[in-house]
Amino acid sequence: MSLRMRLREGPVQLAPRLGIAPSTVHRILKGARMNRLSYVDRATGEAIRRYEHDHPGSLVHVDVKKLGNIPDGGGWRYVGRRQGERNRVATPDKPKNKWRNPKLGYAFVHTVIDDHSRVAYTEVQDDETAATAVGVLHRAVEWFSNRGVAIERVLSDNGGAYRSNLWRDTCEALSIVPKRTRPYRPQTNGKVERFHRTMADGWAYARCYTSEQERRDALTGWLHHYNQHRPHTACGNRPPFSRLTNVFGQYS
Missing domain, CATH: 3.30.420.10 (Ribonuclease H-like superfamily/Ribonuclease H)
Structure with a gap:
């Protein structure tokens, strides 16, 4: 567990260090709920502990x-950046920035x-x-x-x-x-x-x-x-x- 928290390596990388099979490392990490790096705090390397309060409203x-x-006519994610920019400029009743473009x-x-x-x-x-x-x-x-x-x-x-x-x-x-x-x-x-x-x-x-x-x-x-x-x-x-x-x- 200490190697997993300190090095953030997977079973394939940890197995040679420990002298055991990668499948064994995976089984141990899974039992400790550390088989995914998303379960490990990136800042401290400590395991993230899940919790849930026992009744509604407790927290x-x-x-x-x-x-x-979104500008009138649609945003760039769907209409593309060029048309999205046109829609942004054409959107009425918005304050302008120093380039005279509307601030949405x-x-x-x-x-x-x-x-x-x-x-x-x-x-x-x-x-x-x-x-x-x-x-x-x-x-x-x-x-x-x-x-x-x-x-x-x-x-x-x-x-x-x-x-x-x-x-x-x-x-x-x-x-x-x-x-x-x-x-x-x-x-x-x-x-x-x-x-x-x-x-x-x-x-x-x-x-x-x-x-x-x-x-x-x-x-x-x-x-x-x-x-x-x-x-x-x-x-x-x-x-x-x-x-x-x-x-x-x-x-x-």
Whole structure:
């Protein structure tokens, strides 16, 4: 185990060092859940330990995903860079940069995801300030409460909004314990990071949107599918809502 953590080598490379067959090394690493380098922390070489809180609301993860706004007519990912640039220049009612090209800005996707059930609450906002993050938290608490979930703890990264006095005071007023990840350890907040990758594939870049508003309008439908219909491996290949009980419209 120490060689795996220190050298980050695979069974074929470790076998000659140990004088045993690569298949034996693989079996040992698999038993210790270190057979994939993704299971090893790149900064420390230590094994990443998976965890899951035992009931909904015990811990929620929060984070923000930053996306470039889509110009009218479609973005470069689908229409190509040349046409995408034309669409960006033609998009009306946008401030200009020093080259007189419009600045489309960014969409900031704020997510609150439950550690136990993987049920997610998401909003698209135009910034990631403390005031905006606090507003999202208030609405998420109400949304989860309507589904029988009382939030006890919230885990965030070390972004400015989550280090602010406003965030701390709001959590105290809501009787929520705020926690932050260790610096340079984003994997501690890995559940929301993984959700954002799923969201990018399933919604943000899933098809050619002809405007930013069209993409934002599509989020509600995709989020409903994710929470109530899409099988999730962490939930035994059932949707996240299956881990909540007695929720109105749970399987609609």
